[in-house]
Amino acid sequence: MHILTAEARTHYLEKYPIHDFFSFDIEPYLEVCQFDKGEWIFQEGSFPETLYYMIEGKAKLYMTHKNGKVSLIEYLEAPRFMGEIELLNEARYTKGIQTVTKTICYSITQSCKEKLLADALFLRRLCVFLGEKATKITAKYTQNQAYPFENRLAAFIQLSADQGVYKEKHTEICEYLGVSYRHLLYVLAQFCEEKILEKRKSGYHIIDEKRLAQLSQEIQ
Amino acid sequence: MHILTAEARTHYLEKYPIHDFFSFDIEPYLEVCQFDKGEWIFQEGSFPETLYYMIEGKAKLYMTHKNGKVSLIEYLEAPRFMGEIELLNEARYTKGIQTVTKTICYSITQSCKEKLLADALFLRRLCVFLGEKATKITAKYTQNQAYPFENRLAAFIQLSADQGVYKEKHTEICEYLGVSYRHLLYVLAQFCEEKILEKRKSGYHIIDEKRLAQLSQEIQ
DNA sequence: TAAAAAATATGAGATATCTCACATTATTGT
DNA sequence: ACAATAATGTGAGATATCTCATATTTTTTA
Incomplete structure (x- = not known):
């Protein structure tokens, strides 16, 4: 610093x-x-x-x-x-x-x-900040236990994809979403199998936007 | 009201x-x-x-x-x-x-x-309240994803047992701890099998305090 | 630029957890 | 006191998720 x-x-x-x-x-x-x-x-x-x-x-x-x-x-x-x-x-x-x-x-x-x-x-500003923080955390974790990983991952891909390409670091994301590295890879592979994503050099390309939205909308 | x-x-x-x-x-x-x-x-x-x-x-x-x-x-x-x-x-x-x-x-x-x-x-009081709220929620849910249910249930039994007897409503607790009713019953039965609890009319009696503490302390 | 460290990938087997179906008590409202 | 409702309990089978072992590729660091 x-x-x-x-x-x-x-x-x-x-x-x-x-x-x-x-x-x-x-x-x-x-x-x-x-x-x-x-x-x-x-x-x-x-x-x-x-x-x-x-x-x-x-x-x-x-x-x-x-x-x-x-x-x-x-x-x-x-x-x-x-x-x-x-x-x-x-x-x-x-x-x-x-x-x-x-x-x-x-x-x-x-x-x-x-x-x-x-x-x-x-x-007052701090109160608003803290209130939002509490609300956000609650929402995130409540979802975590109410939905299978498949839905949460779909939502996260939508959120973090850039120009239709998802390329986050697996090691980080599995921690964030609270599953094992192995399982994250499984579900990504499954999305590819289902032709929702396509894996290329540049990252995972979203090819079935609609289906992805469907999966993630079960949450929001 | x-x-x-x-x-x-x-x-x-x-x-x-x-x-x-x-x-x-x-x-x-x-x-x-x-x-x-x-x-x-x-x-x-x-x-x-x-x-x-x-x-x-x-x-x-x-x-x-x-x-x-x-x-x-x-x-x-x-x-x-x-x-x-x-x-x-x-x-x-x-x-x-x-x-x-x-x-x-x-x-x-x-x-x-x-x-x-x-x-x-x-x-200022509201800030302190909101801050604690955020901290508590984070702690609870972070634990939820880092520990298997067995540990969390042990901790919850310790917390809520009255005079060594646990008698909460299953329907409520399974929601709170974020597992299915069926699974809660399984793990309670398992605790009985392992002679940690004993099921009686009055509720589940803690008979192996030490082992229960051990399980729950893996969290705190 | 070579060695070390981190990230990616995949298989195999274990287990934690869920869903559903159904039977049996308690509890509550009328 | 009886019907209705809620809570408890159990079996069986499915699946979501984890652990561990191991190989390959990429990135970082000396």
Whole structure:
């Protein structure tokens, strides 16, 4: 992680205004910083002392279980807060967050913690953010247990395909969707067999859009 | 649902003080109400116009999927807010909430919505509540996909057993834990076979506490 | 650019979990 | 007190999903 210079700072603050999040001047407490691809923003189990607001980039939220199994819990995409739970509660240790791409964040030091926690404007925005977060997680996991993997995968392919081509990393996606690597490959092969997808060098091409939509619509 | 009289109102307000949630006087906007066992607090799909704070009782949060499958998402236990997401966002329709026992709530009309959304004291408490909610849901569902049902059931039995006896309703629990009724019965039978539980008229008695703890501790 | 590490691929066998059908109690409303 | 409804219990067969072993290809790193 490194902190950006005055020029870059000005540029980002103009591009992604944040002043209206607060009813006091946040600039003295704010820095613009950059994480390289693959860098860890929070180490799992640490006690973070900074509130981040991600403005560009993408990261993954991880958690390691006692049995050593690692779950990819969520993709975090800009714009969003990180470390907000730790701001509200004392001494909460965090899950791990690792960037997927180069990521730019506003970092807000906890030296203005008191001010933040007394600022209705900021708190209201945080409430909305947290509420949406809870709703989204609930929806995702409720689906997970109510639908077979086939439907969830179809939905995910629709969501993540670019120009009709699906080319995510299997190792990552099987974690995210909560199935084994083997099973993901099985179902992808099955989609190919059923002529819904076609596997080429460039990725899995969607050839039966309609059928895919049908499968995924059983969810939404 | 019916609204309690002045005496009862005073009694509850003394027993469960709520004044310090707000920096203004909430009493003019507040009523104490009671829901009977099995009554619906929110009908699924409706647009609630009241913020509730449950002070006594227990309820279940439900959601119906497109395919007709119903998920029991969460047990809601006092004390907690209900309808807070709908207060923050315009026109959000809600999931269904049905009481399990007689339930007492403070109901807060949306006529003080503006005041609430400008009150840092209240918003801060709401943030903490929402943050915990998100954390809890994440933990629950992350476990769901990382551990086989055997472990989760062991943990749930430990949690819900009363004096060493487990006697929840199967129909409800299989929904909550996200498995079929049949499978729940299988695993309970398996626990009996392994002499972890013993089935009697009064319920399933825990006879091998140690082994049960072992199974469930693989999670926590 | 060679070696190491990560990602992809596939087979085979095990098991966790589901669906459906049906019988037997409890519980509840009238 | 009786009918209706909900909850419990069990068998059998299907299938969704996992584990493990092993080979190949791609990407990363020294």
